Amino acid sequence: MRNITFVFLDLGVAFLVQLIVWRLYLPRRQIFAILVVFLCTFALMLTVELWMNLLSRAAPTTIFSAIALYFSITFVYMIVFSAVESDSPTLMIINQIAAGGRDGCSEEELQNKFSERDWTMERLRLMEVGGFIWIHRHRCTLSRKGWSYAHLFEASAKLFELPRGG
Amino acid sequence: MASLALALSPFAALAINSLIYLFNRRYLKRSIGVSIAVGFVLGLIAVVALIAWTMPQANIDSLDAWVGTIMTYTAVSFGFWAFLNLNITSIRISILRYMLQNGATVNIADLLATYAGEKLLQRRLLRLTAGGQVVLVEGKWRISSPVLLSMARFISIIRKILLLSLGGTPNSQNGTTVS
Numbered sequence: 001m002r003n004i005t006f007v008f009l010d011l012g013v014a015f016l017v018q019l020i021v022w023r024l025y026l027p028r029r030q031i032f033a034i035l036v037v038f039l040c041t042f043a044l045m046l047t048v049e050l051w052m053n054l055l056s057r058a059a060p061t062t063i064f065s066a067i068a069l070y071f072s073i074t075f076v077y078m079i080v081f082s083a084v085e086s087d088s089p090t091l092m093i094i095n096q097i098a099a100g101g102r103d104g105c106s107e108e109e110l111q112n113k114f115s116e117r118d119w120t121m122e123r124l125r126l127m128e129v130g131g132f133i134w135i136h137r138h139r140c141t142l143s144r145k146g147w148s149y150a151h152l153f154e155a156s157a158k159l160f161e162l163p164r165g166g
Numbered sequence: 167m168a169s170l171a172l173a174l175s176p177f178a179a180l181a182i183n184s185l186i187y188l189f190n191r192r193y194l195k196r197s198i199g200v201s202i203a204v205g206f207v208l209g210l211i212a213v214v215a216l217i218a219w220t221m222p223q224a225n226i227d228s229l230d231a232w233v234g235t236i237m238t239y240t241a242v243s244f245g246f247w248a249f250l251n252l253n254i255t256s257i258r259i260s261i262l263r264y265m266l267q268n269g270a271t272v273n274i275a276d277l278l279a280t281y282a283g284e285k286l287l288q289r290r291l292l293r294l295t296a297g298g299q300v301v302l303v304e305g306k307w308r309i310s311s312p313v314l315l316s317m318a319r320f321i322s323i324i325r326k327i328l329l330l331s332l333g334g335t336p337n338s339q340n341g342t343t344v345s
Contacts, residue, residue, distance in 0.1 A: 003230040004237075019331050059225055061169035068176065069234050072241035079248045084325045090255060090290050091318040097300055097307045098315050104306030111287060120281040123257045124274070132262065140277060142262070142270040150266035153259050161191045162198065162253045166260030166281060166289065 003066040006049065010070055014041035029130070030085060031078055038074045042067075086126065089119050168223035172231060175216035176239035183209030183243055199297065202250065206243050213239045255293070257281060 018037050027033035096113045097105045124140065127133045132146035142150060157164065187205035190196040196204070213236060221231045252259055264280065265272055291307070294300040294314070301310040309315050 002227050004234050007234070059169055061173040061224075062226055062230070065173045065226070065230065065234060065238070068173065069238045069241075072176075072238045072245070075245050076241045079245065080321075080324060081328070083321055084328055088255075088321075089257070089286060090294070091314070091321060093287070093290055093294065094299070094309070094314045094318045095322075098309050098318075100306070100308075104303065104308040106306055110291075110307060111284070114287045115283045119257060119283060119286055120261075120278055123261065124277065127258055127261065132258070133265070135274070138274050140265065140272055140274055142265050146262055147266070147270060149259075150262040150270075153253055154263050154266055156249070157253055157263070160188070160250060160253070162250060164260055164263050165254040165293075166257045166264075166286065 003062060003069065006045075007066050007070045007073070010042055010045045011038075011073060013045060014038045014074075017041050031082055034078055034081060035074070038071075038077075042070055087117075089114070168220040169225055172217065172220040172224045172226060172235065175213050175220065176235055176242055178216065179209040179213035179239050180242045180246060182212045184246060198250065198254070202247055206247075209239065209243060210236075255290075257286065 014037060017040075018034060021027070021033070021037060093110065093114065096110055099105070100109070124133070124135065127146070128135050131143055132149060134141045134143060156162070183205040185205075186208045187201045190201035190204050191198065217231055217235050221228065224231065261277065261281065264277070291300065295302070297311075299309070299311045299314045300307055302308075
């Protein structure tokens, strides 16, 4: 059996497991939960495949290629899921302008639509839930986790010459 | 040895991709978009060359070698692009960096002023205009490129499929991805 067949079979099973888990209990940290589900499913499927001697003739490097393909697609799914999970202000702007069709969209319409949500406060709450910051008495403080991520992004912005966006 | 080289080729190509990006960005002073595109294309050429070079000696199915390896490279390159893109566009990452630069503790009022809705909107419109995605014509904003619109529609479709499949709302209050 080809690597690709194994990988897509395992991904399909992992997605089904995710469907079942999500219907029983919606995880608080969905992206992390996806990683756990896909990792556990892969470990289980690999064990079954090895036990059934389906991979007995596969070289270790072939198995490594299959693992690499599986987890790279899993990470793509996690990235796409995170975009689906929380609304993007940029895509909201694009949708709003597109909704205007040939007439376009005035600045005022765009501002009114954009200001329907408090994007910054929403993000701060998400960051607090995610353990990146603490909010106490109208002040925000970086947690250790937030501090580590802040340094990572600061260092990568300097390395890759990226502006501080937002 | 050939099998190992083939297995590692997507990651070697990703390394080439990121080095080409750095060269274009830091030394040739090209834009981020052009640097990413050039890096991806040259990385793709590298992975194709590595596959062609190692496959004859590697003990692997040819479809796995070509399709599997290129898919892995494309997926990890997408991850690299997403990482760069998030650094530029993400409100949360920007807030993290702002807080780090301001002693790790800031007033919420200062944050809300720095990241006021109007400023967020204008920054995005500036980026979208510079990227050729939207254009202001006689006081009205219009779509000038279908790229982001296609992405927005694709994400809407995926959201509907996931909502139907998962039987609930992808709860934005529970998300922890930094974006």
